[in-house]
Amino acid sequence: MDKLADAERQVRNLGIDIQDQQKRHDRYCEDIKADYERKMRTKIDDYEREMDKVAKLQQEFEEKCGAEAEARLDNLSSENKELRSALERQKRDHEHEMRLLNIDLDRQSIRIRDFEDSLRRSEEEQRALQAHIDENLKTIDRLRKRAEDAEESLSKDKGHLGGQISLLSQKLDISSEKIQSLEELNKAVQLECERRLQEIELAAQKKIDEETKALRDKLIKEEERRHKLFEQVQELKGNIRVMCRIKPPADKSSDALIKFNTRASELDEDKIDGLTIPTEREDFRMPGKMIPGEPKEFSFERVFDDSCTNKDVFDEISQLVQSVMDGKKVCIFCYGQTGSGKTYTMSRKEDGIIPRTQEMIFGEVDRLKVLGWEYTVEGSYLEVYQDKLYDLLASRSAKPEPLMVDPISEELNIKGHSFTLLKEEKDLDEMVRIADNNRHTAATAMNDRSSRSHSILVLKIRGVKKNEDGEIIKTRKGTLNLIDLAGSESPDKARGEQIYKEGVEINSSLSYLRTVLSRLGQGKTEGVDFRSYTLTQLLRPSLGKGCRTLMFVMVSPLKENENETIRSLEFAKDVSDTTPPKHTSNVQIFS
Ligand code: ADP
Numbered sequence: 001m002d003k004l005a006d007a008e009r010q011v012r013n014l015g016i017d018i019q020d021q022q023k024r025h026d027r028y029c030e031d032i033k034a035d036y037e038r039k040m041r042t043k044i045d046d047y048e049r050e051m052d053k054v055a056k057l058q059q060e061f062e063e064k065c066g067a068e069a070e071a072r073l074d075n076l077s078s079e080n081k082e083l084r085s086a087l088e089r090q091k092r093d094h095e096h097e098m099r100l101l102n103i104d105l106d107r108q109s110i111r112i113r114d115f116e117d118s119l120r121r122s123e124e125e126q127r128a129l130q131a132h133i134d135e136n137l138k139t140i141d142r143l144r145k146r147a148e149d150a151e152e153s154l155s156k157d158k159g160h161l162g163g164q165i166s167l168l169s170q171k172l173d174i175s176s177e178k179i180q181s182l183e184e185l186n187k188a189v190q191l192e193c194e195r196r197l198q199e200i201e202l203a204a205q206k207k208i209d210e211e212t213k214a215l216r217d218k219l220i221k222e223e224e225r226r227h228k229l230f231e232q233v234q235e236l237k238g239n240i241r242v243m244c245r246i247k248p249p250a251d252k253s254s255d256a257l258i259k260f261n262t263r264a265s266e267l268d269e270d271k272i273d274g275l276t277i278p279t280e281r282e283d284f285r286m287p288g289k290m291i292p293g294e295p296k297e298f299s300f301e302r303v304f305d306d307s308c309t310n311k312d313v314f315d316e317i318s319q320l321v322q323s324v325m326d327g328k329k330v331c332i333f334c335y336g337q338t339g340s341g342k343t344y345t346m347s348r349k350e351d352g353i354i355p356r357t358q359e360m361i362f363g364e365v366d367r368l369k370v371l372g373w374e375y376t377v378e379g380s381y382l383e384v385y386q387d388k389l390y391d392l393l394a395s396r397s398a399k400p401e402p403l404m405v406d407p408i409s410e411e412l413n414i415k416g417h418s419f420t421l422l423k424e425e426k427d428l429d430e431m432v433r434i435a436d437n438n439r440h441t442a443a444t445a446m447n448d449r450s451s452r453s454h455s456i457l458v459l460k461i462r463g464v465k466k467n468e469d470g471e472i473i474k475t476r477k478g479t480l481n482l483i484d485l486a487g488s489e490s491p492d493k494a495r496g497e498q499i500y501k502e503g504v505e506i507n508s509s510l511s512y513l514r515t516v517l518s519r520l521g522q523g524k525t526e527g528v529d530f531r532s533y534t535l536t537q538l539l540r541p542s543l544g545k546g547c548r549t550l551m552f553v554m555v556s557p558l559k560e561n562e563n564e565t566i567r568s569l570e571f572a573k574d575v576s577d578t579t580p581p582k583h584t585s586n587v588q589i590f591s
């Protein structure tokens with residue numbers, strides 16, 4: 001539309017311009033024509049005036065003078081000639097000027113024609129534009145008409161929609177009111193629900209609390225019953241128990257193995273509780289000839305043959321660890337010649353007694369917490385070397401000072417030494433790791449101190465149970481001693497004076513241990529002098545009445561170790577034979 005208006009304006013201006021030019025040109029032509037006519041009239045007037053003068057003079061002459069008049073006539077005729085030629089000249093000039101003017105006029109005419117042509121073209125263009133404009137105007141009209149129609153229908157629709165909108169807004173108002181009332185209702189229902197929920201929760205919580213309390217009480221009673229039963233079972237097993245473990249041979253097909261005959265337990269045929277070793281003796285009728293002798297027979301609470309694993313061992317003894325949680329004092333010894341598997345059984349990282357005990361104790365601490373017990377665990381890792389006591393946790397850089405055990409205290413007390421508080425399993429793990437490192441730092445290939453020293457892990461486990469007022473109503477004080485004894489082999493002079501002397505000393509301390517255990521096994525606590533050796537002095541608080549001892553005897557299956565194996569089994573027999581007979585008549589089983 002803008003473009004169209006522009007074109008219209010341009011055409012209009014162009015028409016006006018052309019008209020102006022036309023007018024100017026007409027005026028110019030008229031001016032030239034008038035000027036020319038004026039000039040011609042002046043010349044003609046001049047000529048006529050001169051001619052009048054000549055006629056007058058001629059007449060004067062004829063009238064007045066003869067000769068003079070003739071002379072004057074000559075003059076006058078020459079003058080007349082001059083004038084005539086001047087007039088001729090002037091006429092020529094005028095004609096020339098007229099020609100020029102005509103040429104100019106022609107030019108102007110051509111220009112006018114040109115103007116007229118361009119005017120025509122402009123007019124044609126204008127017409128075309130006008131036609132275009134007319135067309136556009138028609139289109140505009142059509143569009144305007146359509147717009148008007150549309151507006152009309154829109155206004156009609158508007159009216160219709162307005163009606164609908166007002167209807168809808170009425171409905172909306174009604175709906176809002178409904179929503180508001182529903183919201184209020186909802187709020188009220190919600191409040192009611194919350195109130196009821198609270199009531200239900202309170203009632204449920206009360207019921208849960210009551211049931212929990214009842215269950216807890218039942219659990220506590222059950223735990224106490226288990227405790228009593230457990231105690232009786234442990235009593236039945238005796239306070240000094242002995243088990244044997246036969247190390248598996250590296251090569252089973254070798255002939256150089258002891259031919260153990262094992263005997264299945266009467267109570268559980270999957271378990272072995274006895275073994276026999278065939279012997280030879282010289283035939284007294286034929287000196288030098290060897291004949292089968294009396295077989296050596298051994299019976300223990302249990303024999304672990306070479307098919308048994310560390311797990312089987314722990315399954316058997318875990319109840320002893322459990323009784324420590326119940327406040328018992330327990331010693332578990334591993335006895336045997338060097339290389340028979342003491343450390344493997346006691347400390348193997350993956351499944352030895354120590355790692356499994358760690359796990360079990362802290363699991364029990366958590367379990368018993370639910371029953372109201374709070375436990376603390378403290379530990380020490382000690383070493384008895386050449387009958388002197390050392391702290392295995394102390395730094396090995398300085399020369400270690402021997403420790404002194406309090407000889408009369410009820411509990412184990414070591415002067416100037418404090419137990420380490422073990423808050424969680426990893427603390428005990430770290431303690432064991434440090435002690436193992438220190439134990440191995442002291443060892444060299446030729447001088448393995450660890451096989452000539454006793455190592456003792458002591459765990460003091462204290463449990464307290466409080467009532468609702470926080471007063472202590474029950475306490476349990478258990479101690480677990482896990483002892484990896486020095487190698488029990490006979491002292492060997494070939495290994496040098498020092499090692500021989502140490503071997504003799506070890507043997508005396510082990511044989512004193514046997515004496516102490518056998519006396520305790522016979523129920524004789526009086527007269528036992530624990531102070532004779534550091535090991536027994538250290539273990540005294542855990543070896544008295546009500547304490548429990550388990551002696552593991554490790555034996556080698558190799559023929560070349562037969563003597564040491566028999567010696568170890570004899571040692572174990574001595575300890576186990578002293579265990580008083582087991583009475584079952586006074587056992588009361590709760591149900
Ligand atoms: P000790 O502590 O009595 O001197 P170790 O426990 O160090 O003896 O055992 C000596 C070697 O025998 C170690 O290499 C150990 O891994 C291996 N050993 C001991 N007992 C067993 C067993 N039950 N099964 C497999 N290997 C064992």
Ligand code: MG
Nearest residue numbers: 342343450451
């Ligand atoms: Mg060892």
